[in-house]
Amino acid sequence: MKNINIGLVGAGTVGGGVVKMMHENAHFLRSNLGLPVILKRIADKEASRFGNLPIGNTICSGNASDVLNDEDIQVVIELVGGTTFAKDLIMGALEKGKHVVTANKALIAENGPAIFELAEKKGLSVGFEASVGGGMPVIKAIRESLIADKISSVKTIINGTCNYILTQMSEKGLLFETALKKAQKNGYAEADPTLDIGGGDSGHKVAIMASLIHNGYVPFHKVSIEGITEISKDDIEFAKDLGYCIKLLGIIRKDKNDSAIDVRVHPAMLHKNHILSSVSDAFNAVLLEGEAVGPILLYGKGAGEMPTASAVMSDIIDIARNLIGGARNRIPMGYYNKSNELLVKPIDSIMMRYYLCFWVIDKPKVLAAIAALLGDHQISIASVMQKEGGGENCVPVIILTHKAVEKNVRAALIEIEKMEFIKKKTHVIRIAGQAY
């Protein structure tokens, strides 16, 4: 072998970053690996994207099949996104005996089993470090560093858009809509932000992590997902008064005696002393709790051109080192398989503490009525805060519960919301962590 030949499909933001890194590090990579890593071909439908990149015209193509059909190419990098064309591309590359690197979390979360099955059959590697947590080595930490440990829980802030919006709401007192617009203006949110603010993007990443940690397949559609669109400026203020902040959290837990894994994404209240509370703006963090290793936190930029490109590069170099050393598929993925589907705990059965914000008519006995209805559903109250104001003779009553079963909370709320003293929709936020 004289070179490691790379083919790249998708010359957008991350693709451009990868090209720049390969170009700038060419000399170092050659000396570190002992042979050059060469970008043999790059394909994108939009030829204009090639313009600013440090590449010669001869390697550019408008057609991804030029990458697949180049017999010299050993590794195909998929950076087109989406789950249709990208899937065909990756399957095609594997069929042709090429290793694959991708940053596509949706694709891995939704089509991981098909991709890994083919890769196993062919003895090929699929690198997907960039799919979770950008430049943070999340996948590598799980599949390699902590492989002999049992990771009993994960708490993660894994979507920069949501974290930026929530930080803006908390620090600048912005309304959700204003914070979202600011995120879009600053490049932290897409024109269509649904996948981010709806929690789907976090859900994809959490499904992938849960599968890797529990050595099976956690289907994305089994992950319970709730986004941040319902979080109000009031909730954030009230949480702050109570010593908490609100974050969109991905949670993966498995109790020893439980056959099902608790996998979910939802806004959560974290005590202000919790280590994840200090993760602000567009930063991401993954807090893994290993039985042997204890808590491990990874913190960094979870998205963006260069952090994501750095993760793609780390996969390329991993595969290059395998190729040079003679190993093919070094880290088996056979377990990430539909026949190995893992049981996911229904959200109804989880037990947590809850923040409940009722908007009620300001008159006697309302609090007593709420407390009684909660009590009927085995929900016990830890603290109450009634605030003034709110207008329209309407005041917020904030209740923090002791640990309660989600199903009971939902049932109690249905009854309480029927009461004539309730003026607005009750806001429910799960309390995920006391101090660290």
Place this chain on the structure above:
Amino acid sequence: MKNINIGLVGAGTVGGGVVKMMHENAHFLRSNLGLPVILKRIADKEASRFGNLPIGNTICSGNASDVLNDEDIQVVIELVGGTTFAKDLIMGALEKGKHVVTANKALIAENGPAIFELAEKKGLSVGFEASVGGGMPVIKAIRESLIADKISSVKTIINGTCNYILTQMSEKGLLFETALKKAQKNGYAEADPTLDIGGGDSGHKVAIMASLIHNGYVPFHKVSIEGITEISKDDIEFAKDLGYCIKLLGIIRKDKNDSAIDVRVHPAMLHKNHILSSVSDAFNAVLLEGEAVGPILLYGKGAGEMPTASAVMSDIIDIARNLIGGARNRIPMGYYNKSNELLVKPIDSIMMRYYLCFWVIDKPKVLAAIAALLGDHQISIASVMQKEGGGENCVPVIILTHKAVEKNVRAALIEIEKMEFIKKKTHVIRIAGQAY
């Protein structure tokens, strides 16, 4: 190949942890790797250490050469510590064609070149993840995840003993000696704590990290090292008043236009909003700043039986995967070589801000005299705080400087300390970081 056969030398705390993890994870490892990882032989001079471990008598030995001479053993784990016997053991294992895993930071920092040279010659791997940061994947992050990035700076809290002592002094108002005794009582400090509190242990780890990051050899004896023994309860209080906390920090920096690397360990003041300020107790953290990836923080337990055992296990599995896949020495270490020694910046030439605590006679014109002498050495004052009390007509005058050259600060202090109004030794602490 039917098995991966392991030989372990050193059945102390970490060795015991490794035996337990191999035992408990035997089934999982077999299914993940496709073949069993077997502890073929374990050696320790103290036979009593075998007693509590889940191993049969037949594999135990009092003699390390039984491990080296076992031809079935492919991987030798060195957990004896020290730099004499341990070095012979590792060199002997490599000579016999065995891969090596070690947690020995002193050995790697001081004898890395000889070890890696022999390993390269023989095409063997030396795993040393456990030598830096216990269970945190520091080595893997540098050698694999961030390999295509340029790490421009590292700030790290990498010694749990010192961090525990400083946290106790700060949170409980303990004197240094009291905090040290408490650390010893709670198992966070050795009976002879010199290597920890003197900064040598941090220095070993920082020398290793600097070598890996800058692809050469940073000799341990070139690292400027200062421990925490001079830090007083007063310094910690005064720092707190000024919005700072004091941590023992490892620093690695290289400016683009500089040929030398700034590598050092010393107590440092960090602004209370700096992300490393929240790293308390025996926890460790490594803040890497990559040009592409931005800031990445790794946080976790940097020492202890099981966290360190987890890192040893990750190296064993890495080597097992190499063996199974057919690759031998997958990550070349040829650069970690004496002929590749890197230039280390003399501490005299660094520029930082400084905290200076002068203990002076409480009379007029003293501050003016100090300020004048600092000015003579091109040191400009950012802020001054004079506190009451101190006894013996002696008061502390605390000065925070603007950026100044270390050499100038040292020269100014020699002159100032000659003045008759100075009553006690001046305390100097470098200011390492404003808000994050």
